[in-house]
Amino acid sequence: KQEVTQIPAALSVPEGENLVLNCSFTDSAIYNLQWFRQDPGKGLTSLLLIQSSQREQTSGRLNASLDKSSGRSTLYIAASQPGDSATYLCAVSDYKLSFGAGTTVTVRA
Amino acid sequence: NAGVTQTPKFQVLKTGQSMTLQCAQDMNHNSMYWYRQDPGMGLRLIYYSASEGTTDKGEVPNGYNVSRLNKREFSLRLESAAPSQTSVYFCASRGGLTLPQHFGDGTRLSIL
Numbered sequence: 001k002q003e004v005t006q007i008p009a010a011l012s013v014p015e016g017e018n019l020v021l022n023c024s025f026t027d028s029a030i031y032n033l034q035w036f037r038q039d040p041g042k043g044l045t046s047l048l049l050i051q052s053s054q055r056e057q058t059s060g061r062l063n064a065s066l067d068k069s070s071g072r073s074t075l076y077i078a079a080s081q082p083g084d085s086a087t088y089l090c091a092v093s094d095y096k097l098s099f100g101a102g103t104t105v106t107v108r109a
Numbered sequence: 110n111a112g113v114t115q116t117p118k119f120q121v122l123k124t125g126q127s128m129t130l131q132c133a134q135d136m137n138h139n140s141m142y143w144y145r146q147d148p149g150m151g152l153r154l155i156y157y158s159a160s161e162g163t164t165d166k167g168e169v170p171n172g173y174n175v176s177r178l179n180k181r182e183f184s185l186r187l188e189s190a191a192p193s194q195t196s197v198y199f200c201a202s203r204g205g206l207t208l209p210q211h212f213g214d215g216t217r218l219s220i221l
Contacts, residue, residue, distance in 0.1 A: 004151075031206045043199065043214040051207060089151065095159070096142065096167060097201075097210055099151040 002027045004092055006100035014108050019077040021103045023090035028068045034097065035064055035075050036089040044089065048075070080107045111135050115200050115213035122190045122220045130185040130216050132200030140203050141183035142210065143167075143175060145196040152199065158183055190220045 003026040013019060023033070032051045036044040050057045050066040050073065057064050061078040077084055087104045091097040116131045134141065139160045144152040144167075154167030158177040172194060174186045183202075187194060197217050203210045 032209075034209055036212075044212040046209050046211070049209045091152075091210075093206065093210075095206065096154050096157055097152070099144075099153075101149060101151040 002030075002092060002094065002098040004090065004098050004100040006088075006090060006103050008103060009101065010104045010106075012106040012108060013080055015080060015082060017080055017107075019075075019080050019084070019105060019107075021075040021077075021088050021090075021105070023073040023075070023100055025071045025073075025092045025098070027092075027094075028071055030068065030092045030094055032093050033064075033066055033073050034091050034093065035062075035073075036091065038087045038089060038102070040087075047088075080105075082107045082109045113200055113202055113211050113213035115198075115216050117216060118214065119217045120219070122187075122218070124190060124192060124220060126190050126220075127186065127188050128190065129187075130198055130200075130218075131182070132184065132213060133182045134200075134202040134211070135181065136202060136204065136211065137180070138202035138204045138211075139180070140205075141177065142201040143173075143183070143185045144199045144201065145169065146199060146215075147196050155185065155198075192220050194218065195220045 035047045048064045063076045087102040089102045091099045113134045142157045143155040156175040158164045161180045200213045201210045
């Protein structure tokens with residue numbers, strides 16, 4: 001059974017600092033890994049998708065890396081802003097998505 | 110540009126009542142999924158439908174049934190609601206195993 005862990009559970013940083021969010025998974029037989037953002041009381045917004053054959057994916061200030069052999073992914077958010085405050089979820093895909101519990105980020109102005 | 114649409118957005122039920130959560134996608138996706146999200150536990154898969162005409166159990170199927178009505182619609186039914194089923198329910202779809210999942214806005218369900 002795939003287990004997905006996100007560390008830390010919560011993170012508070014001053015505006016402008018870079019964010020590093022970690023995700024680990026136990027079974028490397030995945031098709032891809034997806035990072036989501038979730039605002040309080042809202043649905044999930046897809047941020048980045050990394051295929052199992054890729055090492056990283058970038059979108060604007062966001063960069064996600066994937067090391068399938070070690071079962072790890074990292075989401076980097078450069079020059080954080082208060083609008084980046086949200087919960088970030090990672091999910092690994094085989095026939096379904098297996099989710100971590102998320103990292104709740106607070107960016108202080 | 111609707112994507113995945115869930116109805117209703119909010120619902121309060123009494124223990125023992127039944128109800129059906131509706132989900133529809135307009136992206137011509139083959140696969141559809143139902144998840145529940147509980148505090149501190151992330152999202153857990155209830156049921157999924159890999160293609161029209163098929164459904165399979167996920168991690169937490171007990172107390173639920175599903176129907177893949179057609180390619181667009183995938184409904185989730187609670188036959189006899191229990192307080193343990195109080196949760197936020199998300200429907201998702203995707204076009205293939207290597208493609209991203211797209212989520213609806215969720216249904217917030219409270220069972221008293």
